[in-house]
Amino acid sequence: MTVELICVGTELLLGNIVNTNAAFLSEQCAMLGLSMYYQSVVGDNPGRLEHLLRMAKERSDIIILCGGLGPTQDDLTKETAAGVMGKSLVEDQQAKEEIQSFLAKRGHAITENNWKQALVPEGCRVLYNPNGTAPGIIMEEADTCVILLPGPPNELIPMFEEQVYPYLCDLQPEIICSKMVKLCGIGESMAETKILDLINAQSNPTVAPYAKTGEVHLRITAKAENESQAYALITPVEEELKNRFGDLIYTDDPQVTLEMAVAELLQKYHLTVTTAESCTGGLLAGRLVNVPGVSESFKEGYITYSNEAKEKLLGVSHDTLLRYGAVSSQTAAEMAEGGAKSAGADLGVAVTGIAGPEGGTKEKPVGLVYISCYCRGKVYTEKNLYTGSRSKVREYSVASALTLLRKTILNEVKE
């Protein structure tokens, strides 16, 4: 089955916002095994939207529209789509009540134009929206299905996941299931090389690698008549991936991030950690604190941007800084150990490097970053050379630091 995406909004055509909805919906449709050949963006202009919609009806089985369901005069997606499908709009009582209670809960007055949002095409399915005032809509015809979703991602994403995804699953003659394993500490091309035979031999299930900063995600997707048959196809491939990548796999749960996996290990083994950051300047700690409840394991962290702070807060020796410089494996190691000791933590993870754009030399170029992890008397240190902008170098450094922290914990608990 083919699916086509039409995002409606002048703010997209003016470049005021980035179209993250398109990426989200495309990824979801790919997971469902739907083929997407076209995405379009049009403004809040009924003539152009109608033209596009008629073309989409000719060439695609499913059309997903997002945006333009707001209460104002410009918002005409619903009116236009209903017109193209030959439906008139009728008031939906439940939608009306939900809009009323949504606004009342927030202490907002109801204005006359809010009732426009309770109008729906006759005979459609209404997707009620607990996160906003615009309900979503599914309109079905013999050979076309048109799905309307609100534009704000915090409304669109839960509505899609909870109501549209299961609906689209049911539309498919076969079901599509997928599993994801996430790797850290290996590059995309190396990961791909290790499974090239699987990728080349694949038809059902398929394996596809996705590169993220400092991570590689592998998605295994299978088509089958039912879920148990699909997982029966997936499981041996997943086992094979686990054999090949071993500890490089940090999770097989798509919701789990690298920082969550690290926080879980810390908690499981009752370990505490501290951070000692120079060029990342708090971003590593910031990622750990992304995890709600990490406070049991992570109580304090240090940003030591100056040499004086490295000496004072972490006890890095003056001599080390003089002899090897702030960006050196020696300094990184002392930062990690000193941080752990200052904080009274089991582990200390340290980052020191040259993020650029200035400050590089021939011996120590921009992108040179040392990462150390101390754990109970032992220090593991890594030297990395990253390319890219200041922010890219810092992002990669944070991912590598989390990866080294994870490796250190795994080494420690194995012994």
Next chain:
Amino acid sequence: MTVELICVGTELLLGNIVNTNAAFLSEQCAMLGLSMYYQSVVGDNPGRLEHLLRMAKERSDIIILCGGLGPTQDDLTKETAAGVMGKSLVEDQQAKEEIQSFLAKRGHAITENNWKQALVPEGCRVLYNPNGTAPGIIMEEADTCVILLPGPPNELIPMFEEQVYPYLCDLQPEIICSKMVKLCGIGESMAETKILDLINAQSNPTVAPYAKTGEVHLRITAKAENESQAYALITPVEEELKNRFGDLIYTDDPQVTLEMAVAELLQKYHLTVTTAESCTGGLLAGRLVNVPGVSESFKEGYITYSNEAKEKLLGVSHDTLLRYGAVSSQTAAEMAEGGAKSAGADLGVAVTGIAGPEGGTKEKPVGLVYISCYCRGKVYTEKNLYTGSRSKVREYSVASALTLLRKTILNEVKE
């Protein structure tokens, strides 16, 4: 003049990447005063691309294509576009030499398919690419202009800014100039209300507000015959905005971020600062360290996620924590002052709050964040209640902390 955007890449249709190029190019075209009515995404499929391109030729004056200029067999944007424009491909000697030297510099071997990238449509303008191996291309016909750009943003952005923007400026009968003023410490709707008369009365120049996290950017755009006439239209509006918003404007330079503006103030007044973070867990320091060269003013920072760390590192009193709790104006104030004293800095900025999703109570709900700034004996404290996800609450907290830091410096130096 109308412009249309076609992004080519299966990775966009699969949702593997977010289409930031579309946002960048749309914003640039809006600044140029070009009207964009359609954006599309297609895969690396010559049939569908050709179909779209023929349609775009009918309805738009300028067509910008990006992506699909790589060296591999799938990359067919150039071949397809040349076909639609009725041009054959010829080798461009300079492109060939530049590809050779680009690869040689990086120690990469040249493979046979790299030479494909030196082929260009006959009679076109070649946009040489110092950041990659794919040159950009401009093809002109009587009533259509087709522009091909490489997909990677680090190649596309400089090529557009340096070579395409000036070209498009010259195409226009009138020139478009714009200026941006950036505000912090005021919400979008409040900012809009303050200039509603200007927005309603506008034709040339126009004023448009753009909401960013914790900031509002106002862009003034004028059309005129030449640059000096355009700026003559812009200047009085800019002066009026400066009158109305005063110190809320932190810059009129589009390249300057809030953290850069704060870092500049610190440097200008020879002030040092430290950070003391609880719920933001290093993100505030991380944003300051975005600024290269901030090390003069920011030497160290503290992440004090636990109460013990707040006492130990910042000297927050045990009694304050017991009586008012970690999330209170009293604790925030003591964190800011204690941080400044521990670090020996002139200023201390502190954040403590409940980022969620758990941990809220009726008295202290999720989203409650206290921000304090200490400067030479005085403490300024703000109470905020943010809505949104954990990461949104943390992002807003960081923006507010930078805003309060800026306000504190301005107050301090005025006296």
